[in-house]
Amino acid sequence: xxxxxxxxxxxxxxxxxxxxxxxxxxxxxxxxxxxxxxxxxxxxxxxxxxxxxxxxxxxxxxxxxxxxxxxxxxxxxxxxxxxxxxxxxxxxxxxxxxxxxxxxxxxxxxxxxxxxxxxxxxxxxxxxxxxxxxxxxxxxxxxxxxxxxxxxxxxxxxxxxxxxxxxxxxxxxxxxxxxxxxxxxxxxxxxxxxxxxxxxxxxxxxxxxxxxxxxxxxxxxxxxxxxxxxxxxxxxxxxxxxxxxxxxxxxxxxxxxxxxxxxxxxxxxxxxxxxxxxxxxxxxxxxxxxxxxxxxxxxxxxxxxxxxxxxxxxxxxxxxxxxxxxxxxxxxxxxxxxxxxxxxxxxxxxxxxxxxxxxxxxxxxxxxxxxxxxxxxxxxxxxxxxxxxxxxxxxxxxxxxxxxxxxxxxxxxxxxxxxxxxxxxxxxxxxxxxxx
Amino acid sequence: xxxxxxxxxxxxxxxxxxxxxxxxxxxxxxxxxxxxxxxxxxxxxxxxxxxxxxxxxxxxxxxxxxxxxxxxxxxxxxxxxxxxxxxxxxxxxxxxxxxxxxxxxxxxxxxxxxxxxxxxxxxxxxxxxxxxxxxxxxxxxxxxxxxxxxxxxxxxxxxxxxxxxxxxxxxxxxxxxxxxxxxxxxxxxxxxxxxxxxxxxxxxxxxx
Numbered sequence: 001x002x003x004x005x006x007x008x009x010x011x012x013x014x015x016x017x018x019x020x021x022x023x024x025x026x027x028x029x030x031x032x033x034x035x036x037x038x039x040x041x042x043x044x045x046x047x048x049x050x051x052x053x054x055x056x057x058x059x060x061x062x063x064x065x066x067x068x069x070x071x072x073x074x075x076x077x078x079x080x081x082x083x084x085x086x087x088x089x090x091x092x093x094x095x096x097x098x099x100x101x102x103x104x105x106x107x108x109x110x111x112x113x114x115x116x117x118x119x120x121x122x123x124x125x126x127x128x129x130x131x132x133x134x135x136x137x138x139x140x141x142x143x144x145x146x147x148x149x150x151x152x153x154x155x156x157x158x159x160x161x162x163x164x165x166x167x168x169x170x171x172x173x174x175x176x177x178x179x180x181x182x183x184x185x186x187x188x189x190x191x192x193x194x195x196x197x198x199x200x201x202x203x204x205x206x207x208x209x210x211x212x213x214x215x216x217x218x219x220x221x222x223x224x225x226x227x228x229x230x231x232x233x234x235x236x237x238x239x240x241x242x243x244x245x246x247x248x249x250x251x252x253x254x255x256x257x258x259x260x261x262x263x264x265x266x267x268x269x270x271x272x273x274x275x276x277x278x279x280x281x282x283x284x285x286x287x288x289x290x291x292x293x294x295x296x297x298x299x300x301x302x303x304x305x306x307x308x309x310x311x312x313x314x315x316x317x318x319x320x321x322x323x324x325x326x327x328x329x330x331x332x333x334x335x336x337x338x339x340x341x342x343x344x345x346x347x348x349x350x351x352x353x354x355x356x357x358x359x360x361x362x363x364x365x366x367x368x369x370x371x372x373x374x375x376x377x378x379x380x381x382x383x384x385x386x387x388x389x390x391x392x393x394x395x396x397x398x399x400x401x402x403x404x405x406x407x408x409x410x411x412x413x414x415x416x417x418x419x420x421x422x423x424x425x426x427x428x429x430x431x432x433x434x435x436x
Numbered sequence: 437x438x439x440x441x442x443x444x445x446x447x448x449x450x451x452x453x454x455x456x457x458x459x460x461x462x463x464x465x466x467x468x469x470x471x472x473x474x475x476x477x478x479x480x481x482x483x484x485x486x487x488x489x490x491x492x493x494x495x496x497x498x499x500x501x502x503x504x505x506x507x508x509x510x511x512x513x514x515x516x517x518x519x520x521x522x523x524x525x526x527x528x529x530x531x532x533x534x535x536x537x538x539x540x541x542x543x544x545x546x547x548x549x550x551x552x553x554x555x556x557x558x559x560x561x562x563x564x565x566x567x568x569x570x571x572x573x574x575x576x577x578x579x580x581x582x583x584x585x586x587x588x589x590x591x592x593x594x595x596x597x598x599x600x601x602x603x604x605x606x607x608x609x610x611x612x613x614x615x616x617x618x619x620x621x622x623x624x625x626x627x628x629x630x631x632x633x634x635x636x637x638x639x640x641x642x643x644x
Contacts, residue, residue: 049496049520049533049541087495091580110494112525119494119525346576346633380631382486 053084056121057113063125068156073097073106073125075160075205078237090121092240092292096210098384099296102128102154102162104422105384126383129423130154134168141432150196160204170194170220194223210237224275225255231283245287245308253279256319266324277318285310285333293341297420298378298389299351301343307336332360341376349376353395370395372411387420410434463636466503466571468563469643473503473515475573476558481634482550490579490631491530492547496522498578501559505567505640515561523547534559571640577632 056079061070077093079085085093090108097106105126110119130153137147150168157163198218206213212235219228231249238244256277260270285308293302314320314329337355344350356369372395379388396411411434418427461479468474481487490497499519506512518535530544532553544553 049522049531052496052522054494087580090495107489108493108495109489110525116526 051086053086054090054110054119054121055084055113055117056081057118058120060120060122061125062122063127065127066156068158068160068162069102069125069127071160072100072156072162072204073103073123075209076100077121077123078210078240079121080209089240094123095292095294095302096241097123097125098294099291101164101296102130104128126385126422131423133424134426135424136427136429138429138431141430162202162204164200164202165198166200167197168195170196170223194220196220207234207236210243211235224273225253227254228252241290241292243289243291245285245289247283247285247287249283251281251283258319258322259324261322261324263324274319278316279314279319280316281312281314283310283312293339295384295387297425298376298387298391298418299341300347300349300376300378300380301341303341304339305337307334309334328360334358347378347380349378350374351376351391370397370411372396385422388418390417391415461636463638464573465641466573466638467641467643468505468567468571471562471564473505473561473563473567473571473640474558474643475501475503475517475561478554478557478559479634479636480551480554481575482554484632486632487577490577491521491550492523493579494523494525495580496520500576500578501561502574502576503561503563503571504574505563505571507565507567509565511565513563513565513567515563517559517561519557519559567640569640570637572635572637574633574635579631 058081059074059077059079061073064070064073076096078096079090079093094106094108097103103125107124109122109124111122113119131151132153133149133151135147135149137145139145148168148170150166152164152166152168154162154164196218198216201215203213205211214233214235215231216233217228217230220226229249229251231247233245233247236244236246254277255273255275256279257271258274258277259266259272263270287306287308290303290305293299293304310333312331312333314327317327317329320327335355335357337353339351339353341349341351351374352372353374354371372393374391374393376389376391379386381387393414393416394411395414413432413434414429416427416429418425462477464475464479465477466473466475482491497520499521501517501519503515503517504512505515520533520535522531523529524531528546530547530550530553531541532544533539533541534557542553544550
C-alpha cells in the first residue's frame, strides 16, 4: 500500500518536470546570438568582441588512443554537423566530454571547413588509462574507519560500445566497538572480507547523438550478507545540458533478520539472523539530470541537479513472512539533489549542496536530507593529467523540533584530500559528526 | 594512514603546475607617471605552445593583465587591462580588442604578424597614487569568453567606474570602500576562468 507521501512524491515529480520543460524550451532556441549582459555605464568601454556563432561542418578528435573513443566523444559532444553553435554551446560540449569516464581533458579548436563560413571542430582529448585503481578511506572522530578500493578496466568494442569491469573491496576495515566517554576504547579491525564485482556495457549513440544504453550486473560476496543486481538504463538527452534516464533493475538480497510471527508482541531480542533469507525487488525509475560541472572528480564550477522518481516492488521477502505485520510491497521513492560550485578564484571554489530522499514506506516519509557547503581548493595539472583537491565540508543532516521541547539538529564536518591521476584516484576523509 | 599520506605526498610532488613564472624571460618594461602606468615589451608568452593553442583556437581568448604596485603608504594597488583575441581560421587574421581607459580594436593581419604586434603592444593601467619602484605583472589566459566574458566585462567596467570615483577624490587619498569591494570582486570574478598564469616582477621606470 502506498501511503500519504505519494502526494508529496507526485508534487516533487511535477515540479521537476515543469522545471525540465522550462529549461528545455529555453535551451532549444539557441539560434539567436546570446545578448551580452549590459555593461555598466562607465565612459571607458570594456573590451568586447561581438559574440559569434560557428557553423560546424565536421568534427574531428585528436589524441584518442582508441578509434571508438573518438566516436563516443563526438556523440557525447551533442554537436550536430551543419548547425550553428556559440562559444557557450561549445564550452558545454567540452565539459560533457570531460565528464566521460575515460577522458581527462578536452580542448576545442576551429579549423577551416570546405567552404568559407564552415568550420571543422577539432577536439583534442587526453585519455585516461584503461586500468584505473580507486581507493578511499574515511576516519571518523569516534574511531570508526571505513573505506573501499577497486580496480577497474574498460575496453571499447565495435563502433561505439564500451565494456567495463570492476573488482574491489567494499569494506577495508570496520570498528565493532564504539568508544564511550570514560570507557577504555577497544577496537576490533576486521580484515577486508566483502568483495564486490561488476560488469558494465555501454552502447553510445544508440538513439541519436548523446543517447546511451547501459547494462550492468554486479554482486557482493564474502560477507554475512550478499547482494546481486542487474539493471538496464537508457539515457536520453533532452536539451544541451539536460538528460532523462530511464532505468529498470532487479535486486536480490541474501541474509536478513527474521522473527517468530507467532509471538504475541514484538521484541527485538527475538530477532535472529538467517543467512538463507532472500529478498527480491524490482526498481523502475525515471531521473532528470542537469549537469554543467567541469569535472567529475573535483569540480571547480558548474551546476548539477538531479531528481528522480522510482517505484520499488518486492517480489519475494522471506523475512517479511516471519513478522506479525506486513511491509508495503510497493513503494514510491523520490529524491532531489542540487549542487552548485561558485568559483571564488583560479583554484578555489565554494560548493553549496542540498539533497533529500522521500519514500512512501517511511514513517516520516523523508530521510537523508542534507544541506551544506564545501570550500574546495583544486590544483589542476597540465592538461588535467593530475587533479588534487583539499576541501572542508559542513553538512547539516537533519533538524526539527523535539517532542521534549526545543530544536535539534545533526550533521557532520568533513575534511577531505584527494588526488586523481590518469591511472588512479584516491581520497582520504576525516569526519566529525555532531548530534548524531 | 601514514602510508596514505606518503602516497599523497609523493603524488602531490609529481603534479605539474599550470602557473608559469616568467623568470626565464626578460621582464616587461613598466613605466609610471602621474596617474597611470604602462607596460610594454611584454615577454613573448604567445610563443608558449599552450597559450598559442588557445589564441589560435578560433574561439575567444581573454588575456587579463593585473598590475600590482604599492603606494608610498605601503597600500597595494591593483589595476587591470584586458586583451581579447579571436583568430579567424578562414582569413587567418586576429581580431583584437584592448580594454582600458582608451579601448581600441585592431586586426592583426596574419599569424606571422602576431609576434610583432605583441612586441609593440603597450598596455595602460590606472594608478591613482604614485607607486613605489617595484611592480608585478600577472597575465591570466581565459578561454571561452562568450557568456563568461559578459561577467568579466561587467566587473571590469565596474572596476573602471570605481577608479573614476577614486580619481575624483585623489587629493585626500580616500579610496571608497565600495570601490575596494568592487575591485576585489573584479579580480576574483575575472580571474575565475584563467587556465594559465604568467607572472613577472619589474622595476618601475619614471615616465619622461
